[in-house]
Amino acid sequence: MSDTRPPLATIHAWPAVERPVLVMCLDGWIDAGSAAAGALGVLTESIPSTLVATFDSDELIDFRARRPTLRIVNGVDEQLRWPEITIQAATNRTGRTVLTLSGPEPDMQWRRFTAEVVSLASRLEVELVVGLGAFPAPVPHTRPVRLVGTSPAADLAARVGFLPASIEVPSGIQGALEVAFGQASIPSVGLWARVPHYVAAMPYPAASAALLEGLGRIAEIEVDPKALYTAAGVTAQQIAQLLAGSDEHTALVRQLEEQADSELEPQTTDFGDLPSGEELAAELERFLRGET
Numbered sequence: 001m002s003d004t005r006p007p008l009a010t011i012h013a014w015p016a017v018e019r020p021v022l023v024m025c026l027d028g029w030i031d032a033g034s035a036a037a038g039a040l041g042v043l044t045e046s047i048p049s050t051l052v053a054t055f056d057s058d059e060l061i062d063f064r065a066r067r068p069t070l071r072i073v074n075g076v077d078e079q080l081r082w083p084e085i086t087i088q089a090a091t092n093r094t095g096r097t098v099l100t101l102s103g104p105e106p107d108m109q110w111r112r113f114t115a116e117v118v119s120l121a122s123r124l125e126v127e128l129v130v131g132l133g134a135f136p137a138p139v140p141h142t143r144p145v146r147l148v149g150t151s152p153a154a155d156l157a158a159r160v161g162f163l164p165a166s167i168e169v170p171s172g173i174q175g176a177l178e179v180a181f182g183q184a185s186i187p188s189v190g191l192w193a194r195v196p197h198y199v200a201a202m203p204y205p206a207a208s209a210a211l212l213e214g215l216g217r218i219a220e221i222e223v224d225p226k227a228l229y230t231a232a233g234v235t236a237q238q239i240a241q242l243l244a245g246s247d248e249h250t251a252l253v254r255q256l257e258e259q260a261d262s263e264l265e266p267q268t269t270d271f272g273d274l275p276s277g278e279e280l281a282a283e284l285e286r287f288l289r290g291e292t
Helices: 032-046 110-123 154-160 173-183 205-219 226-243 247-262 277-288
Strands: 009-011 021-027 049-055 069-073 076-081 086-091 097-104 128-137 147-150 188-196
Touching: 021 032, 021 173, 021 205, 032 097, 032 128, 032 188, 032 205, 032 226, 049 097, 049 110, 110 173, 128 173, 128 205, 147 154, 147 205, 154 188, 154 205, 173 188, 188 205, 205 226, 226 247
Parallel strands: 021 097, 021 128, 128 188
Antiparallel strands: 009 049, 049 086, 069 076, 086 097, 147 188
């Protein structure tokens, strides 16, 4: 039986496109250091965009979990902003069309949502889909952020680099979309930044910059992560100030550096009696709030 329900997406404009790439960044799943959100923010702020489509929030979002925002001025309710998933279109300096799928991860109807997104991408003749994400990893802040890739296509994952392991993990909606795009023969790849686990709960602009650079390379578009690298320098100085007062934390970072430099698997390193990443993260948060 065919689905007689109205579509989830409302089309607002149908843009002319040039070799379009679709960038996915839906919040609500893993985004260590807010790296993907930071990268998307810089990408979308750098070029003017046109609203292409919005998705029916009433059908997709649990408003008890993701409540609308009410703006109140002097006791007067001025504006109620509802969580919304959108597709925007912009033209990169290279002339290539960049479409962005952003907003909250749907709470329900994943199969229906992925089918509509894939259908829209097909109609827009999308040539490549790139997802942005980040996960906490036992890596030091003193080394460049490395990316790993996931993709239905082995060659795309290899272009980014991948973790040589077989694992089963809970999936976010971007993973479901990657698989759906693969089934529709639309190339798709997820870019994942490895963020030091002890800074995963706070903004880590170095990872955002790495994601933007990776996106630029794989999608053949021009991006400017300069502001992110400036912010990353400030963050690195703040972390260094905290570490300078603790021999134990300095030793922890040194062990992570040795592991990163030798490309060892995480489980081969013995951290002994060193403080955990959680302890360092808690101290770093207090430090950045001026409590230490």
